[in-house]
Amino acid sequence: MRMLDTSGLLNAGFALPAGINDTLTRLWFRGPATTAEGQHTDWVYIGIFWFCTAWFVLLMGLMFYWVIRYRRRPGTIAPASPNHSTKLEIVWTVVPTLCLVPMFIVGFQGYMHKMVAPGDAIELSVSAYKWNWDLEYPNGSQSRESTTIGSRPVPIFYMPADRPIKLRMNSRDVMHAFWVPDFRIKADIMPNRYTSVWFNTSLPADAATLGEAHGLNESSPMWGVPYSDHWVFCAEYCGNEHSEMAAVIRVVPEDKWNQWLGTIGTAGLSPIDLGKFIYQRKCASCHTIDGSKGTGPTWLNKWGYESKYTDGSTAIMDENSARESILVPAKKIVEGYSNQMTSFQGQIKDNELEAIFAYMKSLSDRGGN
Numbered sequence: 528m529r530m531l532d533t534s535g536l537l538n539a540g541f542a543l544p545a546g547i548n549d550t551l552t553r554l555w556f557r558g559p560a561t562t563a564e565g566q567h568t569d570w571v572y573i574g575i576f577w578f579c580t581a582w583f584v585l586l587m588g589l590m591f592y593w594v595i596r597y598r599r600r601p602g603t604i605a606p607a608s609p610n611h612s613t614k615l616e617i618v619w620t621v622v623p624t625l626c627l628v629p630m631f632i633v634g635f636q637g638y639m640h641k642m643v644a645p646g647d648a649i650e651l652s653v654s655a656y657k658w659n660w661d662l663e664y665p666n667g668s669q670s671r672e673s674t675t676i677g678s679r680p681v682p683i684f685y686m687p688a689d690r691p692i693k694l695r696m697n698s699r700d701v702m703h704a705f706w707v708p709d710f711r712i713k714a715d716i717m718p719n720r721y722t723s724v725w726f727n728t729s730l731p732a733d734a735a736t737l738g739e740a741h742g743l744n745e746s747s748p749m750w751g752v753p754y755s756d757h758w759v760f761c762a763e764y765c766g767n768e769h770s771e772m773a774a775v776i777r778v779v780p781e782d783k784w785n786q787w788l789g790t791i792g793t794a795g796l797s798p799i800d801l802g803k804f805i806y807q808r809k810c811a812s813c814h815t816i817d818g819s820k821g822t823g824p825t826w827l828n829k830w831g832y833e834s835k836y837t838d839g840s841t842a843i844m845d846e847n848s849a850r851e852s853i854l855v856p857a858k859k860i861v862e863g864y865s866n867q868m869t870s871f872q873g874q875i876k877d878n879e880l881e882a883i884f885a886y887m888k889s890l891s892d893r894g895g896n
């Protein structure tokens with residue numbers, strides 16, 4: 528099935544004052560879609576909007592006209608209304624139904640195009656959990672870059688421009704939804720089932736370039752590279768920090784993306800830096816490092832100190848107690864908190880556990896013992 532070519536149609540298709548559809552698109556979507564499939568969605572949406580507007584104006588106009596034209600006048604006796612007209616009823620059933628069929632066809636076409644990824648798409652895997660996104664690249668690595676939303680870090684996922692990208696998605700806990708407003712895509716993510724979305728986006732001709740404002744220095748391979756950023760949000764309410772479950776898709780030229788892939792492994796990191804990276808990516812949505820209380824207890828001066836659990840027991844935070852808390856968090860619940868932490872069993876390798884310990888130690892004045 529070929530998709531209707533709607534590029535340019537958005538404005539040309541409707542003989543309206545120039546720019547009005549642009550204004551509507553900005554009003555509803557904050558800007559035009561950045562993928563061809565997304566532009567098709569906008570086109571269908573705005574087409575349906577004008578269809579409804581035209582009918583609204585026609586029907587309301589007729590109503591007001593008739594109300595005034597046939598108003599009650601002194602001395603005129605109102606004739607009885609006819610109560611049935613088969614011909615009329617067939618017309619007002621069949622005509623609107625025929626109007627809806629084209630809407631269904633273009634809508635379904637657009638839907639199918641968004642559901643079925645092209646065969647040559649690059650496939651990446653996404654794992655969603657309270658309250659973050661993990662995205663694994665083909666070489667098994669994850670992005671180490673992040674930006675902030677509110678007070679917490681959210682990951683930046685680099686993607687190549689002008690290449691279809693397919694995401695295979697799964698949840699480790701509750702239901703989430705992967706939503707990229709700029710691409711007009713949204714897909715549920717469920718535990719025990721894979722779902723997918725795909726997109727293919729280009730860089731705008733006037734794309735800005737990466738630099739110091741993005742934490743790069745001039746020796747970085749990404750310095751001066753054109754890019755465009757697109758927000759990812761969770762669109763399925765999944766608990767306290769749902770609104771901060773975000774990420775940024777950063778589109779860069781494909782050759783630069785390939786170069787970047789080669790630099791993202793964690794092999795060269797010291798244990799504390801690796802621990803910090805894992806913390807930012809997987810733990811920071813619930814644990815702070817500044818002493819304030821989050822969904823979980825802070826890690827500032829946690830290591831080497833005593834924790835109290837709801838079953839009345841206590842334990843000094845050390846390798847054994849931390850390991851158990853990370854792999855089987857539901858076994859003992861810290862007093863004052865609830866059983867909110869997802870198990871990281873099978874998600875965190877032994878060397879990564881060591882790295883987390885090293886990082887937790889570096890945050891405690893008893894870390895040395």
Ligand SMILES: [Cu+2]
Pocket residue numbers: 658702703704761762763764765769772
């Ligand atoms: Cu979510």
